[in-house]
Amino acid sequence: MLIEIQVNGSAHPLDVDPGERLLDTLRDRLGLTGTKEACGRGECGACTVLIDGRPVVSCLVLTARTRGAVETVEGVADEALQLRAAFADLGGFQCGFCTPGQIVRGVGLLREGLPPGEEALRRAMSGNICRCTGYVGIIGALRRAEEARA
Numbered sequence: 001m002l003i004e005i006q007v008n009g010s011a012h013p014l015d016v017d018p019g020e021r022l023l024d025t026l027r028d029r030l031g032l033t034g035t036k037e038a039c040g041r042g043e044c045g046a047c048t049v050l051i052d053g054r055p056v057v058s059c060l061v062l063t064a065r066t067r068g069a070v071e072t073v074e075g076v077a078d079e080a081l082q083l084r085a086a087f088a089d090l091g092g093f094q095c096g097f098c099t100p101g102q103i104v105r106g107v108g109l110l111r112e113g114l115p116p117g118e119e120a121l122r123r124a125m126s127g128n129i130c131r132c133t134g135y136v137g138i139i140g141a142l143r144r145a146e147e148a149r150a
Ligand code: FES
Pocket: 036, 037, 038, 039, 040, 041, 042, 043, 044, 045, 046, 047, 048, 057, 058, 059, 060
């Protein structure tokens, strides 16, 4: 079917299978391989993108049903400059596989203003699983990026 999706500020006319996942469209058709697949069933957050500013797991979204402006980690890379630096400085990643999804969700939260308190911020990030870091560096990086924005 012929559709058009908006990704990182550009319109992409595509001929897609009705069952094609947004994750595959981004990676395989548009070359946006920063969006990662891990669990493939909506549980880990590695494939997180923003749609109209809200975090969505792209492995559970059908491209043909995608409405709104999609942003991937490539699209938010400049905006996330301070957050990326803070991840590096504070040990927010080790293997790095979860990191694009963490960055994307983090950018979405920073736009709204991070929830106050560590527990609330951990809950807000709980859709993004990291098997390496224990989350201390991730939470610290978000707070540092928030300070840098202020
Ligand atoms: S790959 Fe999509 S949530 Fe895990």
